[in-house]
Amino acid sequence: MSDEQDAIRVAVLGARGRMGAEVCKAVDAATDMKLVAAVDQGDALADLADAGAQVVVDFTTPDVVMDNLRWCVDQGIHTVVGTTGFTEQRLEQVRGWLADKPGVGVVIAPNFGIGAVLMMQFAARAARYFESVEIIEQHHPGKLDAPSGTATHTARLIAAARAEADLGPVPDATKDEVAGARGADIDGVRVHAVRATGLVAHQEVLFGTTGETLTIRHDSYDRVSFMPGVLLAVRAVPTRPGLTVALDPLL
Numbered sequence: 001m002s003d004e005q006d007a008i009r010v011a012v013l014g015a016r017g018r019m020g021a022e023v024c025k026a027v028d029a030a031t032d033m034k035l036v037a038a039v040d041q042g043d044a045l046a047d048l049a050d051a052g053a054q055v056v057v058d059f060t061t062p063d064v065v066m067d068n069l070r071w072c073v074d075q076g077i078h079t080v081v082g083t084t085g086f087t088e089q090r091l092e093q094v095r096g097w098l099a100d101k102p103g104v105g106v107v108i109a110p111n112f113g114i115g116a117v118l119m120m121q122f123a124a125r126a127a128r129y130f131e132s133v134e135i136i137e138q139h140h141p142g143k144l145d146a147p148s149g150t151a152t153h154t155a156r157l158i159a160a161a162r163a164e165a166d167l168g169p170v171p172d173a174t175k176d177e178v179a180g181a182r183g184a185d186i187d188g189v190r191v192h193a194v195r196a197t198g199l200v201a202h203q204e205v206l207f208g209t210t211g212e213t214l215t216i217r218h219d220s221y222d223r224v225s226f227m228p229g230v231l232l233a234v235r236a237v238p239t240r241p242g243l244t245v246a247l248d249p250l251l
């Protein structure tokens with residue numbers, strides 16, 4: 001157990017949300033951390049600085065996360081971001097802010113579940129051996145964005161592996177007569193988003209080649225599944241200046 005004064009001072013943004021509330025509980029229960037601020041919509045960001053936060057954890061929404069992150073970086077506060085919506089353009093913008101703030105660390109991960117990280121690694125590894133691939137992500141109906149950050153990240157990893165192996169486009173003769181019937185196209189990989197009450201966060205990557213298919217599936221049945229990854233990032237981010245994308249380099 002750490003002394004109170006050695007504990008990492010953590011603040012949570014989006015603290016009343018599904019993920020934020022779970023992060024507050026996990027930080028409270030961690031003996032090497034202290035929850036110093038729990039901030040949600042309508043609260044002032046200045047509360048984070050006033051509370052002396054060393055690390056901010058952001059689980060808000062794609063439309064506000066960039067402003068939050070910019071503010072944290074400007075204040076010199078390390079930040080762990082689980083909020084989705086990070087395009088390559090947004091990541092470049094964050095790198096630009098961090099260039100002016102040496103010593104500040106930001107970890108942005110599309111999925112903090114250890115099983116989900118492995119699922120993405122396995123999918124990237126399998127990609128070169130299969131001419132066909134589709135991603136099916138399934139989530140609770142309260143989710144604001146589609147396709148999920150995890151599915152988008154997985155599609156990009158698969159597309160990079162396919163390009164490296166010179167695989168060419170996924171074969172598909174279908175005419176998309178009803179818009180959306182074949183899902184979204186992320187870097188040439190079809191992604192289908194399912195929303196249903198009872199689901200939390202689930203993803204299947206379906207690979208196919210002559211005479212066989214391979215399905216790689218991950219299920220988060222409870223948001224506690226993301227907490228070990230979030231706490232790992234909180235512990236790591238103060239000693240990782242610059243931008244870290246995804247959890248893989250921390251495992």
Ligand SMILES: NC(=O)C1=CN([C@@H]2O[C@H](COP(=O)(O)OP(=O)(O)OC[C@H]3O[C@@H](n4cnc5c(N)ncnc54)[C@H](O)[C@@H]3O)[C@@H](O)[C@H]2O)C=CC1
Pocket residue numbers: 013014015016017018019020039040041042059060061062064081082083084085109110111112113149226
């Ligand atoms: N990286 C990961 O492992 C995971 C990422 N997520 C992502 O995290 C985000 C949040 O997901 P949920 O918790 O399910 O959403 P939610 O809708 O339950 O919570 C979002 C919270 O952010 C608050 N909020 C909105 N604007 C704010 C602002 N300007 N300042 C402070 N708080 C603000 C809302 O009031 C709400 O309480 C989504 O982008 C989701 O995709 C969700 C689960 C795991």
Ligand SMILES: O=C(O)C1=N[C@H](C(=O)O)C[C@H](O)C1
Pocket residue numbers: 084110111139143144147148149150151200201202
């Ligand atoms: O909104 C969610 O719930 C989740 N969002 C993340 C995503 O979009 O990939 C991570 C996980 O799938 C849960």
